[in-house]
Amino acid sequence: MPEMTPDEIDALLREPQIAVLSTANAKGRPEGSPVWFHYDGTAFRVLVHRDSRKARNVRENPQVSVTIDTRSAPYRGIVFRGIARLSGPNPKFRRDLAHRYLGSETGERYLAATRAMDTEDALVTIDVKSSYSWDYSKGF
Numbered sequence: 001m002p003e004m005t006p007d008e009i010d011a012l013l014r015e016p017q018i019a020v021l022s023t024a025n026a027k028g029r030p031e032g033s034p035v036w037f038h039y040d041g042t043a044f045r046v047l048v049h050r051d052s053r054k055a056r057n058v059r060e061n062p063q064v065s066v067t068i069d070t071r072s073a074p075y076r077g078i079v080f081r082g083i084a085r086l087s088g089p090n091p092k093f094r095r096d097l098a099h100r101y102l103g104s105e106t107g108e109r110y111l112a113a114t115r116a117m118d119t120e121d122a123l124v125t126i127d128v129k130s131s132y133s134w135d136y137s138k139g140f
Contacts, residue, residue, distance in 0.1 A: 002138035009078055009133060012068060013039045016101045020067040021046055021124070023057035023084075031057055036097045037066065043127050044080065047094055050122040058084045064126055074137035082128040089121040 004012070019037040024030045033054050035046040044066050048054040058064065064084045069077025094117070098107035 001134045001140070002136070004076060004078060004133040004135045008076070008135065012070075012076065012078065017068050017070075019044075019046070021048075021054060022065045022067065023054055024061050024063070025057045026060035028061075036101050037068070038093070038097065038100070043125050044082070045093065045126075046124045047090070047097065047121045048124055049117070049120055050086075050089075051120075054124070055086060055122050058086055058124060066126060074135070076133070076135040076137060078131055078133040080126070080128045080131045082126045082130075084124050084126045087123045087125065089119050090123045091118045093123060094118065094121060 016036075018034045020032050021035045021037075022030060022032045031053055033048075035048070035054075038045045046066075048058075062084045064082060066080045066082075067077060069075065095107070095111060098110050101107070102110055
Protein backbone atom coordinates (compact mmCIF):
# COMPACT_ATOMS: atom_id res chain seq x y z
CA MET A 1 0.00 0.00 0.00
CA PRO A 2 1.51 3.38 -0.99
CA GLU A 3 2.34 5.62 1.97
CA MET A 4 2.11 9.38 2.34
CA THR A 5 5.27 11.50 2.38
CA PRO A 6 6.07 13.59 5.48
CA ASP A 7 4.94 16.74 3.62
CA GLU A 8 1.65 15.07 2.63
CA ILE A 9 1.09 13.98 6.23
CA ASP A 10 1.74 17.52 7.48
CA ALA A 11 -0.74 18.90 4.93
CA LEU A 12 -3.43 16.41 5.99
CA LEU A 13 -2.90 17.21 9.67
CA ARG A 14 -3.27 20.95 9.01
CA GLU A 15 -6.77 20.34 7.57
CA PRO A 16 -9.59 20.49 10.13
CA GLN A 17 -10.30 16.77 9.77
CA ILE A 18 -12.20 14.89 12.45
CA ALA A 19 -9.92 12.33 14.09
CA VAL A 20 -11.00 9.04 15.63
CA LEU A 21 -9.53 8.48 19.09
CA SER A 22 -9.49 4.75 19.84
CA THR A 23 -9.24 3.69 23.46
CA ALA A 24 -9.79 0.44 25.33
CA ASN A 25 -10.74 -0.23 28.90
CA ALA A 26 -8.75 -2.44 31.30
CA LYS A 27 -10.48 -5.54 29.89
CA GLY A 28 -9.58 -4.57 26.32
CA ARG A 29 -13.05 -3.50 25.17
CA PRO A 30 -12.45 -0.98 22.33
CA GLU A 31 -14.15 2.37 21.85
CA GLY A 32 -13.70 4.73 18.89
CA SER A 33 -14.74 8.36 19.25
CA PRO A 34 -14.68 11.27 16.80
CA VAL A 35 -12.69 14.20 18.20
CA TRP A 36 -11.22 17.55 17.26
CA PHE A 37 -7.44 17.48 17.54
CA HIS A 38 -4.20 19.41 17.43
CA TYR A 39 -0.88 17.79 16.49
CA ASP A 40 2.42 19.56 17.18
CA GLY A 41 4.76 17.10 15.46
CA THR A 42 5.30 14.78 18.42
CA ALA A 43 2.06 14.69 20.40
CA PHE A 44 -1.68 14.91 19.80
CA ARG A 45 -3.95 16.87 22.07
CA VAL A 46 -7.71 16.44 22.29
CA LEU A 47 -10.37 17.42 24.80
CA VAL A 48 -12.81 14.99 26.38
CA HIS A 49 -15.30 15.29 29.21
CA ARG A 50 -13.50 14.33 32.42
CA ASP A 51 -16.14 11.69 33.24
CA SER A 52 -16.53 10.29 29.72
CA ARG A 53 -15.84 6.71 28.70
CA LYS A 54 -12.82 8.01 26.78
CA ALA A 55 -11.34 9.54 29.94
CA ARG A 56 -12.10 6.42 32.01
CA ASN A 57 -10.49 4.22 29.38
CA VAL A 58 -7.33 6.35 29.30
CA ARG A 59 -7.11 6.11 33.10
CA GLU A 60 -7.44 2.31 32.90
CA ASN A 61 -5.36 1.73 29.76
CA PRO A 62 -3.26 4.59 28.36
CA GLN A 63 -2.49 2.84 25.05
CA VAL A 64 -4.48 4.58 22.32
CA SER A 65 -4.53 5.25 18.61
CA VAL A 66 -5.59 8.27 16.58
CA THR A 67 -6.80 7.93 12.98
CA ILE A 68 -7.08 10.85 10.59
CA ASP A 69 -8.36 9.99 7.13
CA THR A 70 -10.29 11.36 4.20
CA ARG A 71 -13.86 10.20 3.70
CA SER A 72 -13.93 10.33 -0.09
CA ALA A 73 -11.81 8.82 -2.85
CA PRO A 74 -8.93 8.79 -3.39
CA TYR A 75 -8.61 7.68 0.23
CA ARG A 76 -5.61 8.65 2.32
CA GLY A 77 -4.88 8.75 5.99
CA ILE A 78 -2.62 8.00 8.90
CA VAL A 79 -2.85 6.08 12.15
CA PHE A 80 -0.76 7.11 15.14
CA ARG A 81 -0.28 4.84 18.15
CA GLY A 82 0.88 6.15 21.49
CA ILE A 83 0.52 6.61 25.20
CA ALA A 84 -2.12 9.02 26.53
CA ARG A 85 -2.17 11.02 29.72
CA LEU A 86 -4.91 13.18 31.20
CA SER A 87 -4.62 16.65 32.69
CA GLY A 88 -7.10 19.30 33.79
CA PRO A 89 -9.23 21.67 31.74
CA ASN A 90 -7.53 24.00 29.30
CA PRO A 91 -9.92 26.80 28.19
CA LYS A 92 -7.33 28.38 25.88
CA PHE A 93 -6.81 25.10 24.04
CA ARG A 94 -10.60 24.62 23.87
CA ARG A 95 -10.91 28.07 22.28
CA ASP A 96 -8.10 27.31 19.80
CA LEU A 97 -9.85 24.07 18.76
CA ALA A 98 -13.23 25.80 18.36
CA HIS A 99 -11.65 28.43 16.11
CA ARG A 100 -9.74 25.78 14.09
CA TYR A 101 -12.87 23.75 13.38
CA LEU A 102 -15.62 26.38 13.32
CA GLY A 103 -13.89 29.65 12.45
CA SER A 104 -13.66 32.67 14.75
CA GLU A 105 -17.27 33.87 14.73
CA THR A 106 -19.02 30.49 14.95
CA GLY A 107 -16.31 29.26 17.32
CA GLU A 108 -17.07 32.09 19.75
CA ARG A 109 -20.82 31.33 19.60
CA TYR A 110 -20.07 27.67 20.30
CA LEU A 111 -17.85 28.59 23.26
CA ALA A 112 -20.51 30.92 24.70
CA ALA A 113 -23.17 28.21 24.40
CA THR A 114 -20.97 25.57 26.03
CA ARG A 115 -19.14 27.71 28.62
CA ALA A 116 -19.87 25.24 31.45
CA MET A 117 -17.66 22.68 29.72
CA ASP A 118 -14.61 24.87 30.41
CA THR A 119 -14.30 23.27 33.85
CA GLU A 120 -15.54 19.79 32.88
CA ASP A 121 -12.99 19.03 30.17
CA ALA A 122 -9.90 16.89 30.48
CA LEU A 123 -6.98 17.45 28.14
CA VAL A 124 -5.67 14.23 26.62
CA THR A 125 -2.08 14.39 25.43
CA ILE A 126 -0.92 11.46 23.31
CA ASP A 127 2.80 10.88 22.92
CA VAL A 128 3.22 9.20 19.53
CA LYS A 129 5.24 5.96 19.49
CA SER A 130 4.53 4.70 15.95
CA SER A 131 2.48 5.45 12.85
CA TYR A 132 1.58 4.21 9.39
CA SER A 133 -0.12 5.93 6.47
CA TRP A 134 -1.77 5.17 3.15
CA ASP A 135 -2.51 7.13 -0.02
CA TYR A 136 -4.60 5.36 -2.64
CA SER A 137 -4.19 8.27 -5.07
CA LYS A 138 -0.77 6.67 -5.70
CA GLY A 139 -2.24 3.28 -6.57
CA PHE A 140 -3.02 0.14 -4.62
